[in-house]
Amino acid sequence: MSETFPPVGAIDLSAVEPHIALGALDGRYRSVVAPLVNHLSEASLNRARVFVEVEWLIHLLDKKVLPGAPELTEADRTYLRAITAEFDGAAVAALAEIEAETRHDVKAVEYYLKEKLDAATDALPGSVLPSLHEVVHIFCTSEDINNLAYALIIKSAVEQSWLPLATAFVNDLRERATQAAQIPMLSRTHGQPATPTTLGKELAVFAHRLGRQLKRVATTEYLGKINGATGTFSAHVTALPQVDWREISRSFVVDVLGLQWNPLTTQIESHDWQAELYADVARFNRIAHNFATDAWTYISLGFFHQNLAAQGSTGSSTMPHKVNPIRFENAEANLEISCALLDVLAQTLVTSRMQRDLTDSSTQRNVGSALGHSYLALDNLRKGLAGVDFDAAKMAADLDENWEVLGEAIQQTMRVASIAGATGMENPYERLKELTRGNRVTEEQLREFIISLKIPAEYEARLVALTPGTYIGIAPQLLENLPKLETQPS
Structure with a gap:
């Protein structure tokens, strides 16, 4: 008979305090992604809702949109904005308690703010804030x-x-x-050795x-x-x-x-x-x-x-070399x-x-x-x-095993020489294909081939001096215009 899992009588982990996270981001990786909690958590969303409601109330009163509405003092504005600035764990709990009754998250924010307005009676004696219940969430869906x-x-x-x-x-x-x-470094196009x-x-x-x-x-x-x-x-x-x-x-x-x-x-x-x-x-x-x-x-x-x-x-749990x-x-x-x-x-x-x-x-x-x-x-x-x-040495060794990649340089130079009037440069692609395709070509074989072409001296000198490690064009110079990015958006 097979054993059941969880075992009969096992502790229900969903009831353990403090609560265990269901997802990896709030569990194993919490310490890494913690900065996002300040922005994208449910608590942060509620704080933003409070912020919008408070600023809307201040905006309407400052614009004198509502006939008969009182003016806010600087103390009133400071008190209102502190509701957002001081939004903490107690505020999260208070909102959750209200939402448990309203079953509506934004309505809970509205009632929470009205409670804060009432509390201004003690914090700011004589303040108009307790009289502003009907301004909270007015004209808003x-x-x-x-x-x-x-x-x-x-x-x-x-x-x-x-x-x-x-x-x-x-x-x-x-x-x-x-x-x-x-x-x-040797390039690999389609997984095959290519131009360095x-x-x-x-x-x-x-x-x-x-x-x-x-x-x-x-x-x-x-x-x-x-x-x-x-x-x-x-x-x-x-x-x-x-x-x-x-x-x-x-x-x-x-x-x-x-x-x-x-x-x-x-x-x-x-x-x-x-x-x-x-x-x-x-x-x-x-x-x-x-x-x-x-x-x-x-x-x-x-x-x-x-x-x-x-x-x-640590690497592998069983293979210590890895x-x-x-x-x-x-x-x-x-x-x-x-x-x-x-x-x-x-x-x-x-x-x-x-x-x-x-x-x-x-x-x-x-x-x-x-x-x-x-x-x-x-x-x-x-x-x-x-x-x-x-490991530059490892990359250099890889290059040294693939002299055939110089075939591209040789055949293109042959074409240029042919256009310039040199003879004997016919079928450069086909001739390099015959030499290099499917074959490992040594440095000596490649140089013998170059010399056998009887290509004009100025071309021959460049090709004979070429190695896979030096056949990199202007790759280093291509980094010159790579800008460092600003860490903040402009």
């Missing part, structure tokens, strides 16, 4: 608050956490490329590709709207027809919150900007994934040596998970039935996981890159 809150937390997460880490990784890659600018390059140039290709994507991410437009139940300002103009509601909306989104205003929406902000951002991050991820697999391959070939101390790795490239493998896996989530987000968020459905509400709660797996991968890529040394 839940999505007015949510779309702005999400824009704020995603913007802060990208600009303050993900983008600086991604930029630091690209700059690390750029630095290592510069270090390796002069190290010749330099390791630095190949690393620089990735730095350049990734840098382009970061520029796109850094210029993301974070859109927001605040225009009522179906985007028509209907309740607004019915109650206060004399107010320029479009300007009130625009100035709040742009001037107060620092977002871009979306003037034309349904009940929801259309989320197109999110789809654009996630597509850009996913593209960055895929290029980074390409780098991870190439780095893994270079380790396999012996071109990269892993520094055990830097990697912090140093597993776990940083790059971990990065691969997490980049794939991140891309899968980002793709789903980008695909689903641009669609909403009619004027609104709630699929986006559940979908957007996974933004933290999508960016979190990318963030974790970037941390591993930085550590993996920092933990490898380049």
Whole structure:
């Protein structure tokens, strides 16, 4: 009879205190992705909702939109803004308790703020704040608050956490490329020996590709709207027809919150900007994934040596000689998970039935996981890159075993010589193909072939002097225009 699992009578781990995380990001990798908690957690979302509600209240009163509403003092504004600034674990718990009754997250924020207004009686004797219950959430639908809150937390997460880490990784890659600018390396196209390059140039290709994507991410437009139940300002103009509601909306989104205003929406902000951002991050991820697999391959070939101390790795549990490239493998896996989530987000968020459905509400709660797996991968890529040394001697030995790659240089030079009037240069491709295809060609054989061509002396001298290690064109100079990226978006 087989044993059951969990064993009969085993402790229920779901009831253990403190609670055990279900997912890897909040469990095993919590310490790495912790910076994103300040931006993309449920608590951060609620803090952003509180922020939007508070600033909307202040905005309406400062613009004197509401007839008969009192003016705020500086003390009132300081008190209100402290509600957001001092949002802590107790605030999280208080909101959760209210939501347990309301069964509505944004309504819970509204009631929470009203409680804070009432508390001003003791903190600010004589303050008008306790009289402002009806100003809280006025002219707002839940999505007015949510779309702005999400824009704020995603913007802060990208600009303050993900983008600086991604930029630091690209700059690390750029630095290592510069270090390796002069190290010749055999290329492999289709997995076969091909025209040599330099390791630095190949690393620089990735730095350049990734840098382009970061520029796109850094210029993301974070859109927001605040225009009522179906985007028509209907309740607004019915109650206060004399107010320029479009300007009130625009100035709040742009001037107060620092977002871009979306003037034309349904009940929801259309989320197109999110789809654009996630597509850009996913593209960055895929290029980074390409780098991870190439780095893994270079380790396999012996071109990269892993520094055990830097990697912090035991290696295999049974084979003590092994140093597993776990940083790059971990990065691969997490980049794939991140891309899968980002793709789903980008695909689903641009669609909403009619004027609104709630699929986006559940979908957007996974933004933290999508960016979190990318963030974790970037941390591993930085550590993996920092933990490898380049073996120039191994790369040189690899080059020395593949003299046939000079066949390209010889046949192209023969063509040039033929065009210049030299005789005996016919069928250069076919002649080199006969010599090199499927054959290992030695240095001596290649030079004998060059001399046998009777090519003009100036061409012969260059070809005879050529080696696989020097056949790198202007690869080192190609790094000259590779810029160092700024760690903050412009």
